[in-house]
Amino acid sequence: QKEVEQNSGPLSVPEGAIASLNCTYSDRGSQSFFWYRQYSGKSPELIMSIYSNGDKEDGRFTAQLNKASQYVSLLIRDSQPSDSATYLCAVTVETGGFKTIFGAGTRLFVKA
């Protein structure tokens, strides 16, 4: 059974702080890794994609991937109240077609 695990939270950080979100996955054949943001009652919105080991930065967001440890993380710098949402880690395995497994998400609350 392919699994993606996240701490459900809630993770509470003050405005302006760094929020750190973590994810582990079980399938070593996983090839693509994503972070989505989901506001309550809304659809997932892509924040970051990462495919190779190391860091990838985009604005206030940095994704980190360590395939040996089967670990993905997302850092949000200068957190804003508007960042308050559930952050979903998603992992895609390509076996002919694509199958994407989502974690249950971490709820982030940024206090003003």
Next chain:
Amino acid sequence: EPEVTQTPSHQVTQMGQEVILRCVPISNHLYFYWYRQILGQKVEFLVSFYNNEISEKSEIFDDQFSVERPDGSNFTLKIRSTKLEDSAMYFCASSQVSGLAKNIQYFGAGTRLSVL
């Protein structure tokens, strides 16, 4: 900006009835997906579709479910005989084919299915 469009936004049906959920993927995308999210639970993969056939499906996607691309723009999910436990938000997504971008999926706003 191009987007994935889903209709209807909310579908109410009686148990045992058939429902069809509709999606219009982004126009130059060739991979299509359906997911569901039961209230308070995680997003669950149902099926991926490419070149007019199913490329992957989950154990959830049993004989009750089917997908179709009836024309050049629509992608549909049919649930043949709905059960109470089918009540969920259903998301359609699409992605490009070429390069690393082929895995990046863009989601529609979802259809909330309520089975009574």
